[in-house]
Amino acid sequence: MLRVEHVSHSFRNAQGAVPVLQDINISVSKGRMVALLGSSGSGKSTLLNLMAGLMKPDAGEIWIADQDIVQLSENKLAEFRRTHIGFIFQAYELLGNLTIRENVELPLVFMGVRPSLRKTKAMQLLEQVGLAPKAELFPSQLSGGQQQRVSIARSLITEPSVIFADEPTGNLDTQTEEEIISILQELNQELSTTFVIVTHEAEVAEQMQDIITLHNGSLVQGELSGSDRIEQ
Ligand SMILES: Nc1ncnc2c1ncn2[C@@H]1O[C@H](COP(=O)(O)OP(=O)(O)OP(=O)(O)O)[C@@H](O)[C@H]1O
Numbered sequence: 001m002l003r004v005e006h007v008s009h010s011f012r013n014a015q016g017a018v019p020v021l022q023d024i025n026i027s028v029s030k031g032r033m034v035a036l037l038g039s040s041g042s043g044k045s046t047l048l049n050l051m052a053g054l055m056k057p058d059a060g061e062i063w064i065a066d067q068d069i070v071q072l073s074e075n076k077l078a079e080f081r082r083t084h085i086g087f088i089f090q091a092y093e094l095l096g097n098l099t100i101r102e103n104v105e106l107p108l109v110f111m112g113v114r115p116s117l118r119k120t121k122a123m124q125l126l127e128q129v130g131l132a133p134k135a136e137l138f139p140s141q142l143s144g145g146q147q148q149r150v151s152i153a154r155s156l157i158t159e160p161s162v163i164f165a166d167e168p169t170g171n172l173d174t175q176t177e178e179e180i181i182s183i184l185q186e187l188n189q190e191l192s193t194t195f196v197i198v199t200h201e202a203e204v205a206e207q208m209q210d211i212i213t214l215h216n217g218s219l220v221q222g223e224l225s226g227s228d229r230i231e232q
Contacts, residue, residue, distance in 0.1 A: 001030040001194055002051065002162055007060030009046060020046050021217045024060070028162075028210070031192040033185065035205035038214035044198045045166055047214065051196065052164045053081050065161045082111060086155030086193075088165035092147040094139040094154075101126065101135040104153045111158065125153035128190075129183055145176035149183060156187065162194040169204060181207050 004026040010017040021043045028034050038044045049055045051062055053069045061068045065084050072080055094103045104122040113121075126132045129149040131142075139147055148168060155163050168184070169177035181204065188195055197208060205211045213220040 001032075001065070002026070002028040002196070003061070003063040004047075004051060005061040005063070007047075007050060007057045007062065009050060009055075009057045009059075019217060021050075021057070024219060026212055026219070028194060028196065030161075030194055031188070032210055033188045033195045033208045034197065034210045034212060035208035036196055036198045036212050036214065037200070037202065037205040039200055042214040043217040044200070044214055048164050048166055048196065048198050051162075052085055052087055053077050082107065083158060084161045086158065086160040086163035088148070088151050088155050088163060088168045090167040090170040092139070092144075092151045092171075094147055094150055096139055099136050099138055100131060100142070100150050103139065103150055104157055107154060107158050121157055122153070125156055126150075128187065129153050143176075144172055145179055148172065148176075148180055152180075152183060152187070156191065156193065159191075160193065162196065165195065165197045167198055167200070169199075177204070 004024050007021060007024040008019070009021040010019045012018070024047060036044050036048065046055070050057050051064075053062075053072075056070060060070070062070050067080065069077060069080060095106070098106070101119065101122045104125055105118040108118040108121065123132060123135060126135050129152055131146060131149055131153070134142060134146065139150065142150065165184075169180050172180060184195060184197070185207070187193065197204070199205050
Protein backbone atom coordinates (compact mmCIF):
# COMPACT_ATOMS: atom_id res chain seq x y z
CA MET A 1 0.00 0.00 0.00
CA LEU A 2 2.79 2.37 1.04
CA ARG A 3 6.35 1.57 0.01
CA VAL A 4 9.44 3.69 0.43
CA GLU A 5 12.38 2.38 -1.59
CA HIS A 6 15.97 3.56 -1.22
CA VAL A 7 14.96 7.10 -0.30
CA SER A 8 17.74 9.54 0.55
CA HIS A 9 17.52 13.26 1.15
CA SER A 10 19.82 16.17 1.98
CA PHE A 11 19.24 19.83 2.80
CA ARG A 12 21.56 22.42 1.36
CA ASN A 13 23.13 25.17 3.42
CA ALA A 14 26.04 27.58 2.89
CA GLN A 15 28.54 24.78 3.62
CA GLY A 16 26.94 22.38 1.10
CA ALA A 17 24.60 19.39 1.33
CA VAL A 18 23.66 18.07 4.79
CA PRO A 19 22.42 14.46 4.58
CA VAL A 20 19.20 13.96 6.57
CA LEU A 21 17.89 10.58 5.37
CA GLN A 22 20.00 7.67 4.08
CA ASP A 23 18.62 4.77 2.04
CA ILE A 24 15.25 4.43 3.77
CA ASN A 25 13.15 1.34 2.94
CA ILE A 26 9.67 0.93 4.42
CA SER A 27 6.65 -1.18 3.55
CA VAL A 28 3.26 -0.61 5.18
CA SER A 29 0.26 -2.84 4.39
CA LYS A 30 -3.23 -1.43 3.87
CA GLY A 31 -5.08 -0.65 7.07
CA ARG A 32 -2.04 -0.74 9.37
CA MET A 33 -1.44 1.85 12.04
CA VAL A 34 2.26 2.61 12.15
CA ALA A 35 4.38 4.81 14.40
CA LEU A 36 7.41 6.62 13.05
CA LEU A 37 9.49 7.02 16.20
CA GLY A 38 12.70 8.95 16.72
CA SER A 39 14.37 11.65 18.77
CA SER A 40 14.44 15.31 17.74
CA GLY A 41 16.42 15.79 14.54
CA SER A 42 16.33 12.10 13.55
CA GLY A 43 14.51 12.98 10.30
CA LYS A 44 10.91 11.98 11.12
CA SER A 45 9.20 15.11 9.78
CA THR A 46 11.36 15.12 6.67
CA LEU A 47 10.42 11.49 5.93
CA LEU A 48 6.73 12.21 6.63
CA ASN A 49 6.75 15.24 4.32
CA LEU A 50 8.40 13.16 1.59
CA MET A 51 5.86 10.34 1.96
CA ALA A 52 2.99 12.85 1.90
CA GLY A 53 4.34 14.36 -1.32
CA LEU A 54 5.04 17.74 0.25
CA MET A 55 8.69 17.49 -0.81
CA LYS A 56 10.62 15.42 -3.38
CA PRO A 57 13.52 13.21 -2.26
CA ASP A 58 16.98 13.47 -3.81
CA ALA A 59 16.77 9.75 -4.62
CA GLY A 60 14.40 6.82 -4.29
CA GLU A 61 10.80 5.85 -4.92
CA ILE A 62 7.66 6.41 -2.84
CA TRP A 63 4.75 4.20 -3.85
CA ILE A 64 1.21 4.92 -2.65
CA ALA A 65 -1.80 3.15 -4.17
CA ASP A 66 0.34 1.75 -7.03
CA GLN A 67 1.76 5.14 -7.97
CA ASP A 68 5.36 6.30 -7.52
CA ILE A 69 4.57 9.83 -6.35
CA VAL A 70 8.17 10.97 -6.93
CA GLN A 71 7.53 10.68 -10.67
CA LEU A 72 4.43 12.90 -10.68
CA SER A 73 4.49 16.47 -12.01
CA GLU A 74 3.57 19.22 -9.52
CA ASN A 75 -0.01 19.41 -10.86
CA LYS A 76 -0.53 15.65 -10.86
CA LEU A 77 1.00 15.39 -7.40
CA ALA A 78 -1.34 18.08 -6.03
CA GLU A 79 -4.29 16.18 -7.49
CA PHE A 80 -2.97 12.87 -6.09
CA ARG A 81 -2.55 14.41 -2.63
CA ARG A 82 -6.11 15.76 -2.68
CA THR A 83 -7.61 12.36 -3.41
CA HIS A 84 -5.24 9.86 -1.75
CA ILE A 85 -3.52 11.53 1.18
CA GLY A 86 -4.80 12.99 4.44
CA PHE A 87 -2.67 15.00 6.86
CA ILE A 88 -3.05 15.74 10.57
CA PHE A 89 -0.86 18.52 11.96
CA GLN A 90 0.41 18.99 15.50
CA ALA A 91 -1.16 22.48 15.64
CA TYR A 92 -4.49 21.41 14.02
CA GLU A 93 -4.29 24.12 11.28
CA LEU A 94 -8.04 24.86 11.27
CA LEU A 95 -9.34 28.03 9.62
CA GLY A 96 -10.64 30.35 12.32
CA ASN A 97 -13.24 32.10 10.17
CA LEU A 98 -14.97 28.85 9.18
CA THR A 99 -17.23 26.75 11.40
CA ILE A 100 -16.18 23.29 12.52
CA ARG A 101 -18.39 21.72 9.84
CA GLU A 102 -17.06 24.05 7.12
CA ASN A 103 -13.48 23.17 8.13
CA VAL A 104 -14.23 19.46 7.76
CA GLU A 105 -15.94 20.06 4.40
CA LEU A 106 -13.09 22.14 2.98
CA PRO A 107 -11.15 19.37 1.15
CA LEU A 108 -14.39 18.47 -0.67
CA VAL A 109 -14.92 22.12 -1.68
CA PHE A 110 -11.57 21.94 -3.52
CA MET A 111 -12.78 18.74 -5.22
CA GLY A 112 -15.99 20.40 -6.43
CA VAL A 113 -18.34 18.18 -4.40
CA ARG A 114 -21.86 19.60 -4.11
CA PRO A 115 -22.79 21.32 -0.82
CA SER A 116 -25.50 18.91 0.37
CA LEU A 117 -23.22 15.87 -0.02
CA ARG A 118 -20.32 17.72 1.63
CA LYS A 119 -22.50 18.57 4.59
CA THR A 120 -23.80 15.01 4.99
CA LYS A 121 -20.27 13.55 4.92
CA ALA A 122 -18.90 16.19 7.32
CA MET A 123 -21.71 15.58 9.80
CA GLN A 124 -21.13 11.81 9.65
CA LEU A 125 -17.47 12.26 10.48
CA LEU A 126 -18.17 14.83 13.21
CA GLU A 127 -20.55 12.25 14.68
CA GLN A 128 -17.77 9.65 14.60
CA VAL A 129 -15.35 11.92 16.48
CA GLY A 130 -18.07 12.94 18.95
CA LEU A 131 -18.41 16.56 17.85
CA ALA A 132 -21.68 16.70 15.90
CA PRO A 133 -23.33 18.96 18.52
CA LYS A 134 -20.52 21.50 18.05
CA ALA A 135 -20.66 21.56 14.22
CA GLU A 136 -21.72 25.19 13.95
CA LEU A 137 -19.17 26.55 16.45
CA PHE A 138 -15.83 28.08 15.45
CA PRO A 139 -12.41 26.53 16.25
CA SER A 140 -11.63 29.11 18.96
CA GLN A 141 -14.68 27.88 20.90
CA LEU A 142 -13.19 24.35 21.21
CA SER A 143 -10.48 22.85 23.42
CA GLY A 144 -7.19 21.69 21.86
CA GLY A 145 -8.27 18.05 21.94
CA GLN A 146 -11.59 18.93 20.29
CA GLN A 147 -9.80 20.94 17.60
CA GLN A 148 -7.57 17.95 16.90
CA ARG A 149 -10.68 15.77 16.54
CA VAL A 150 -11.98 18.25 13.93
CA SER A 151 -8.70 18.02 12.08
CA ILE A 152 -8.91 14.20 12.18
CA ALA A 153 -12.43 14.38 10.68
CA ARG A 154 -11.14 16.77 7.99
CA SER A 155 -8.28 14.40 7.10
CA LEU A 156 -10.76 11.55 6.54
CA ILE A 157 -13.39 13.32 4.46
CA THR A 158 -11.82 12.51 1.08
CA GLU A 159 -11.53 8.82 2.09
CA PRO A 160 -7.76 8.87 1.53
CA SER A 161 -5.60 5.77 1.09
CA VAL A 162 -3.27 6.90 3.87
CA ILE A 163 -3.26 9.52 6.60
CA PHE A 164 -0.01 11.03 7.83
CA ALA A 165 -0.01 12.64 11.27
CA ASP A 166 2.90 14.77 12.54
CA GLU A 167 2.99 14.60 16.37
CA PRO A 168 -0.82 14.76 16.54
CA THR A 169 -0.80 14.74 20.35
CA GLY A 170 2.25 16.98 20.75
CA ASN A 171 0.23 19.97 22.01
CA LEU A 172 -2.06 17.97 24.33
CA ASP A 173 -2.01 16.85 27.97
CA THR A 174 -1.69 13.14 28.75
CA GLN A 175 -5.40 12.45 29.21
CA THR A 176 -6.37 14.22 25.99
CA GLU A 177 -3.50 12.45 24.22
CA GLU A 178 -5.02 9.10 25.23
CA GLU A 179 -8.46 10.19 23.97
CA ILE A 180 -7.02 11.20 20.59
CA ILE A 181 -5.08 7.94 20.22
CA SER A 182 -8.24 5.96 21.07
CA ILE A 183 -10.20 7.86 18.42
CA LEU A 184 -7.47 7.22 15.83
CA GLN A 185 -7.47 3.51 16.73
CA GLU A 186 -11.28 3.30 16.44
CA LEU A 187 -11.28 5.04 13.05
CA ASN A 188 -8.44 2.81 11.85
CA GLN A 189 -10.50 -0.27 12.81
CA GLU A 190 -13.79 1.02 11.38
CA LEU A 191 -12.54 2.51 8.13
CA SER A 192 -9.40 0.39 7.45
CA THR A 193 -7.54 3.60 6.65
CA THR A 194 -3.74 3.32 6.86
CA PHE A 195 -2.18 5.69 9.41
CA VAL A 196 1.46 6.74 9.76
CA ILE A 197 1.96 8.68 12.97
CA VAL A 198 5.14 10.58 13.82
CA THR A 199 6.02 10.73 17.49
CA HIS A 200 9.08 11.14 19.68
CA GLU A 201 7.29 9.43 22.59
CA ALA A 202 7.83 5.66 22.96
CA GLU A 203 4.58 5.42 25.01
CA VAL A 204 2.60 6.74 22.03
CA ALA A 205 4.45 4.52 19.53
CA GLU A 206 3.83 1.39 21.60
CA GLN A 207 0.08 1.80 21.12
CA MET A 208 0.42 1.44 17.34
CA GLN A 209 0.50 -1.89 15.47
CA ASP A 210 4.00 -1.38 14.08
CA ILE A 211 6.92 0.83 15.04
CA ILE A 212 9.46 2.19 12.57
CA THR A 213 12.40 3.75 14.41
CA LEU A 214 14.65 6.42 12.90
CA HIS A 215 18.05 7.33 14.29
CA ASN A 216 20.25 9.95 12.65
CA GLY A 217 18.43 9.59 9.34
CA SER A 218 18.58 5.79 9.12
CA LEU A 219 16.13 3.09 10.13
CA VAL A 220 17.04 1.17 13.26
CA GLN A 221 17.27 -2.46 12.20
CA GLY A 222 15.89 -5.40 14.15
CA GLU A 223 12.73 -3.56 15.18
CA LEU A 224 9.86 -6.00 15.80
CA SER A 225 6.64 -5.06 14.09
CA GLY A 226 3.29 -5.40 15.85
CA SER A 227 2.37 -8.45 13.77
CA ASP A 228 5.70 -10.10 14.66
CA ARG A 229 4.95 -9.52 18.31
CA ILE A 230 1.52 -11.13 18.01
CA GLU A 231 2.94 -14.21 16.29
CA GLN A 232 5.53 -14.82 18.99
N1 LIG B 1 14.50 23.01 5.54
C1 LIG B 1 15.61 22.56 6.14
N2 LIG B 1 16.82 23.04 5.82
C2 LIG B 1 17.95 22.57 6.40
N3 LIG B 1 17.96 21.59 7.33
C3 LIG B 1 16.78 21.06 7.68
C4 LIG B 1 15.55 21.51 7.13
N4 LIG B 1 14.53 20.79 7.70
C5 LIG B 1 15.12 19.94 8.57
N5 LIG B 1 16.46 20.09 8.56
C6 LIG B 1 17.42 19.32 9.37
O1 LIG B 1 17.19 17.94 9.11
C7 LIG B 1 17.30 17.15 10.27
C8 LIG B 1 16.04 16.35 10.49
O2 LIG B 1 14.96 17.25 10.73
P1 LIG B 1 13.45 16.74 10.97
O3 LIG B 1 12.61 17.94 11.22
O4 LIG B 1 13.07 15.84 9.87
O5 LIG B 1 13.66 15.89 12.30
P2 LIG B 1 12.56 15.38 13.34
O6 LIG B 1 12.99 14.01 13.71
O7 LIG B 1 11.20 15.54 12.77
O8 LIG B 1 12.77 16.38 14.54
P3 LIG B 1 11.70 17.05 15.53
O9 LIG B 1 11.12 15.91 16.34
O10 LIG B 1 12.53 17.98 16.35
O11 LIG B 1 10.69 17.75 14.68
C9 LIG B 1 17.62 18.12 11.40
O12 LIG B 1 19.00 18.11 11.64
C10 LIG B 1 17.18 19.46 10.85
O13 LIG B 1 17.96 20.48 11.40
